[in-house]
Amino acid sequence: MENKQQTRKKLRISKNKKKGWKKTDITEVEEFLEDQRLQERTGGLVAEKKDEQLFIVDKAPEEEPQIQNFFTFQREKERRKIQKILKCHSHLQFDPRIKPARIAHNLRKPGIERRHERVVERIKSGKKTKTEIQAEKQRRTDRKLKRETRRKEHRLFKKSYDLWGTENTEEDLPVKKQKFNPPKHHREKPTLVSAVEIPHPGASYNxxxxxxxxxxxxxxxxxxxxxxxxxxxxxxxDAKFKSLDKAELEKTWLTEMSAGLADDDAVEDNDIGDLDLDKISVNPPVQREKKKTKIQRNKEKKLKQQEKLHHNDKVKKLRANEIFRLKSIKKEVKEKEKKVEQKKEERLKREAKNKTKTRKIGKMKFEEPNLEIKLTDELEGSLRLLKPEGHLFEDRFKSLQKRSIIEPRVQARRTRKYKPKVFDKRSHRPEET
Known part of the structure; x- marks a missing residue:
């Protein structure tokens, strides 16, 4: 067992990744660092010290304390105990060998204090720099401009000129022009029809x-x-229905309205079983033999996928080959541009023609007014004897409609919501005899 513990397998970990840092053994490093810190706390590093600091040659012989009696020895022992400092507290005491850590705060650049002194001296002296003098001048000019603009705004316009005179220009008049950017078609008229049309020469009195x-x-x-x-x-x-009387029309109306009622009753009486089910149902009945198997469905799916891939490949090849037909593409583009220009010209021609016509604005269609004409019997030799025709207001109203300024209108008919009550007055009643 001991041999097994000694011959322990080393972990194969890649140390170049952060994931493997946690599994590395760093106990030796921690022990070394802890020992180094302890040495620094208790008098500095031993490796950096000289031999004279570490070792002392004791030349004097040890003097044994002269103990007179037991009581004096005991007192001396207690006194030493009190003076002796504990080892745990000795670590906390100041070590003169270790230099204190000094961090410099509020660092100032060289020459800042002198510069500050110069600024203070200049402010006390009252002298101004060129930039300050220019700034003051600019402020004065700005204030003057503001005062002048305020006076002009609140000042009443006073000027001696003749209001009805022809010599006055637009600059003299107290009118502010409002600036705005009108659209391109702002000045264009909706139609080229003149406001007052010249009448036909045949409509003259002579x-x-x-x-x-x-x-x-x-x-x-x-x-x-x-x-x-x-x-x-x-x-x-009227020409088609001349011979039909009211009675015949009523008969035909009844037959037309009652058409199909008898057939529906006959269908309701019959059983549903007699009817053809194939005609009633939307989809035809499915047979078990005709049902597709799983293998057939999979084959169909594969065929569809293959067709799709084939189509995609074909599209890619066509796109790749389009690079070699740049000349033909340019020709097509030029032809398209020509067609667009031709359409544009045609559209402009159409618009020019339509400008002489009235546009359809509302529901109603514009109808030309009746021609004002005098018959041969009504013609007079002088203008005084001639009777006027038409109405000036109607003429202007129709002109506005023709020029597409207002929509064509029809005079609204006045309709009554209720039937008027008829009764005889007492005064108008005939006297009873």
């Missing part, structure tokens, strides 16, 4: 023959369009 005929043709075309729309509606509704 028009030329050709101009008058052109205006009449224009009015005729408008009326033809209206009649076509009315005829279309008539052909679709």
């Amino acid at each position: 028009p030329a023959f050709d101009d008058y005929q052109a205006l009449i043709e224009k009015a005729h075309n408008v009326e033809v369009k209206k009649t076509k729309i009315e005829k279309k509606i008539y052909n679709a509704l």
Whole structure:
């Protein structure tokens, strides 16, 4: 057993890692350090001392104490006991050989005290440096500017000029211009339609023959369009149901409304077993023989994975080969840029065309106002005898709609929520005879 204890296996630990530091044996190192500390506490290191400090040659013979009697010997023993210091307390006493640890605090750089003295002397003398003089000048100018701005703000504007004169400029007027960054389309008009349109030359009180005929043709075309729309509606509704009376319409209505009711009752009476189950169910019935096995499912999974990998490899190869087709890519990019420019030009052309038209803003569609035209019988030779047509307010209202400033509107109809009560007054009743 002893041999086994002596021949103990050494632990194979890597000391280059922090994990293995805990398992290393450091008892010898700790003992050595503890011994070194004890030596420093009790008179310094023995290795550093000289032989004269460690050893003393005792030349004088030992003198035996002269004991006169037993009582004096006992007193002397007690006195020595009191004077003798315990070993544990002797360690705490000051050792003159060990130098005290001195840590320097509040270290000052050389020349700081002298510099401080110079600053104090300069402050007492009252002299100022160039930087201080410049700072004072800057403060004075800043204060003056602040005072002037305050006076201007609180001062009333007083200037002698003619308010209704034409010679005055904008600088003379007491108006503050508000600065703001408007968007690009701020100055653009929604449409190119003029606010006040010039009327047709045929609408004059004394028009030329050709101009008058052109205006009449224009009015005729408008009326033809209206009649076509009315005829279309008539052909679709009234023309088809001319012969049917009210009684026949009621019969057809009843038959149409009662269609399918008898068939539903017949279906309810029949049993569910008679119906075809394949038609009722969404999915067809599953047979046990057609059910897939686990091996078949695994094969399908593997095939799907292989297809996926094959697809990924194909994509990677295509990306790698794209480096060699840089010329064709550049051509494609140029073609795309050309198409974009063409589309841009077309869009600008479309916008230019649409600026002459009215935009759709609300639900209603804009309708052109009726043409103000005088028939041949109504024409007069002088302007005084001519009767006015149209209304100025309506004309301006339609102009705003045409220029896409406001949405097209229709006059709201006034509807009554209740039926008006009819009764006869006593005064209006006929006298009873």
